[in-house]
Amino acid sequence: MYIELFLTQVLNGLLDGVYYLLIALGLSLIFSLGGIINLAHGAFFAIGAYAAILITPYTGYFGALILAPLLVAGLGMIVERTLFTRFYRIDPLYSLLLTFGLAMVIEQGLRWIFGAAPLSYAMPDILRGQVFLGDFIYSRYRVFLIAVAIVAVAALWVLLNRSAFGRIVRAGVQNPDIVGSLGISLRPYLSIVAGIGIGLAGLAGVLLAPIYSVHPAMGAEVIVPAFVVVVIGGLGSFWGVILAALLVGLTKGVLIGVGLSAYSTAAIYLLMFLVLLARPRGLLGERILRFE
Amino acid sequence: MKTRTNRRLFLQGGTAGLALGLAAPTYLRAQSGPLKIGHLTPLTGFLGPLGEYGQMGVDLALEEINANGGVGGRQIELLKEDSVNAQTASTKAERMFERDGVEMILGEISSASCLTISQVAARYGKLFVNTGGNSDALRGSDCNRYMFHVETENAMYVNAEGRYFQNEGLVDGKDWYTLNADYAFGHDLLRAAKSFLEANGGNIVAEEMVPTDATDFSSYLLKIRQVEPDVVALNLAGTQITNFFKQYGEFGLDFTLGGFGFDTVAAWAAGARNFRGTWPNVWNHLVDTEESKSFTKTFTDKYGKPPENQAWGDYNALKIVAQGIDAIGGANGDELIAYFESDEAKFDVQKTRQAYFRPEDHQLIQEIYAITALDPDAVENEWDIFTTSGPIPGEDQPLDVLAQSTEGACTFSS
Structure with a gap:
C-alpha cells in the first residue's frame, strides 16, 4: 500500500511540475533573447485567468481557452513594443525595476477593477470527474490540462527548432550582433517571442482558473516557483526548464507524500541552492557568451 | 555601449525583485474631522480579500455615525492603511499614534499583526480593537489590557x-x-x-x-x-x-x-x-434578525454585494467604540477600558442577544x-x-459557554 501511494505521489509530483512549465518557459525565453527578467510574468498569468472569467459567458470554456491566451499575448506584444524595447541595451537592473513596477500596477489594477475578493470560475461539465488508469485514479481536468500543456510545449519546441523563425531566434540568443550584421532585424522577433512567452503565461492562467483561486495576487504566488525552475534548469535551455519543472514538482509531491509537507516549499529553494553549488549555470544551462 | 548581463545578475536581481514583492504598496485616505481613529488591515497578500471587506464595513459605519452627528458632537476621521505584515503594522501603528495623533486603532486579521499593534498601543496608553485576529494566544499568554477583541477566538x-x-x-x-x-x-x-x-x-x-x-x-x-x-x-x-x-x-x-x-x-x-x-x-448575511437584515441591505445597496463576516467585524467595532466614546465623553484609553469592562457596557451587534467584553481577557462574548x-x-x-444555523450557543444556554480558552489564562500586566 505504501509503495503504491508513493508511486502515486511520484507521478502526481511530475504532473504538478507541468504547471510551472508554462510559466517558466516563457520567463526563460524572454530573458534569453532580450535579457529582460520579466517579474510581471505572474501578473500576465493573472490577467489570463481574469480574461477567462470575462470571456467564458460569451464563448464557453473552450473559446476562452483559445481567446484569452491570444489576448494576453497581444497585450504582451504591446508591452514589449512600448516598454521592454527601451530596456534591452541598458543595465538589466532597470528592466527589473520596470517589470517589478509593472507587476504591481497590474495587480493593483486587477484589484481596482475586480475587487480583492477571489472570483469563482467553474470548470466545464465535460471535464469534471475522474479517470481510472489502473490503480491510479486522477482528475479528468488535470489530464486535460497536462495534455494541453504538452501540446503547447511541443508546438513551441517545433517552432524554435524546426522553423526559420526558430533558427533566427536561437541565433539571436547566442549572438544578436552577428544576426544584425547579417541584415536581419531582431526587433520583430523580440516582439513575437515576448508575445509567445507572455501568451503561455496567459494560457496557464486559463488552465488553472478552475482549480486555483482567482484573485489579484495570484501572479505573485506563481512567479517565485517559476523563477526557481528557470534557475535550476539553466537559462536558455528548453530541456533544462522542463527537467527542472518536473524535479520541483517531484520534490514537493514526494515530501508531502511522506508526511513532510511543512518542508515542501523550503525544499525547492534547497534544491536550487544545491544545483547552483554544483552547476552554477543550472542543470542544462548553455554557455551564452554575452551572459557570462 | 552595451552593458554586460550575466547570470549572477539575473539571480541577484531576480531575488531582490522578489524580495521587494513582499513590500506591497500602501495608500492612505483621510478626511478632515476632529476625532481621529486609525484603521490597519492587510489589503494585499492572502488576507487581502478579507481586508477589503473590513474597509468596506468600517467605511459604512463611519458614514452612518458621522451622518448622525458623530460621537459626542465630534465627527470621526478615519485613517486607513494596508498593514502588510506584523513588522510594517507595528511601524504604521507607531506613526499613527505619534505623528497623526489617532485616539485608537481598529482592524487587523493577522494575529501576528494584532500582537505587534497591541504592543505599540499599550505603550501609548491607547486602545487597539481587533476585528479579525482569531489566535487564542492573543486572549491568553499575549493578552494586553489595551487590546479588545470583536472577532471571536479560535x-x-x-x-x-x-x-x-x-x-x-x-x-x-x-x-x-x-x-x-x-x-x-x-x-x-x-x-x-x-x-x-x-x-x-x-x-x-x-x-x-x-x-x-x-x-x-x-x-x-x-x-x-x-x-x-x-x-x-x-x-x-x-x-x-x-x-x-x-x-x-x-x-x-x-x-x-x-x-x-x-x-x-x-x-x-x-x-x-x-x-x-x-x-x-462569527456572523453571516443570512442571520435572521432585523438589525442584521437591515445591515445586509444597506451594505448591498452601497457596494453591490452582500457583506462578508469581516465587514460585519469592522462595522461593529467602530459602532462599539463610538458607543464607548459617547458614554465616557472622550477617547481616553484607560477610561474606555473601565467602561468596556463594566457591567453597563452591552452592545447590539445585530444578534438576538447583546454582546459584552469579558473583563478578564477583553474577548467580546457573543453568539456565533x-x-x-x-x-x-x-x-x-x-x-x-x-x-x-440559529445562534450558538442556543437560547437556553449561557452566552459564555463556548468561551473556554485552551491557552494559559490571561494576566494583564499593568
Missing part, C-alpha cells in the same frame, strides 16, 4: 464546530485528517482542535502543516483518498481554503468536510458547485453561527449558497 469556533460534529456522531472513535496553515493561526487552531478531539474521543490520523504559499493540494488529496478518514478538517486561511474546495471537488472526494476557521468569502470564491461542508462563522453548504441544484444566486 477556542470558541472549535467548541461550536466540535459540538456540531459531536451531534452528527462524527467525533467519538472517528478518524480526522487535518490540514493546517503553517503559521501562528493554523498552529493555534490545531492545538485547540486537538484538545477538543482528545477530550471527546476523536483520533487525529494526520496533522499536515501546509506552507502558506501552497496553491496545489493534489498530493494531499491523493493521501486523503488512501487514508479514507471520517472527517477532513481544514485549519487553513485565506485563498488556500478556496483552492482546497476547488480541488476537493475536482478529485471527486466525498468525505465529510469541515473546519474550525472560516470566512464566507472563501465559500463565495469557490462557488456553489465546489463549496461544501459545515463551518463556524454555523453555515452549511446548500445542494448546488438548490442554489438561486451566487451569494446565498449556504444556510445558517
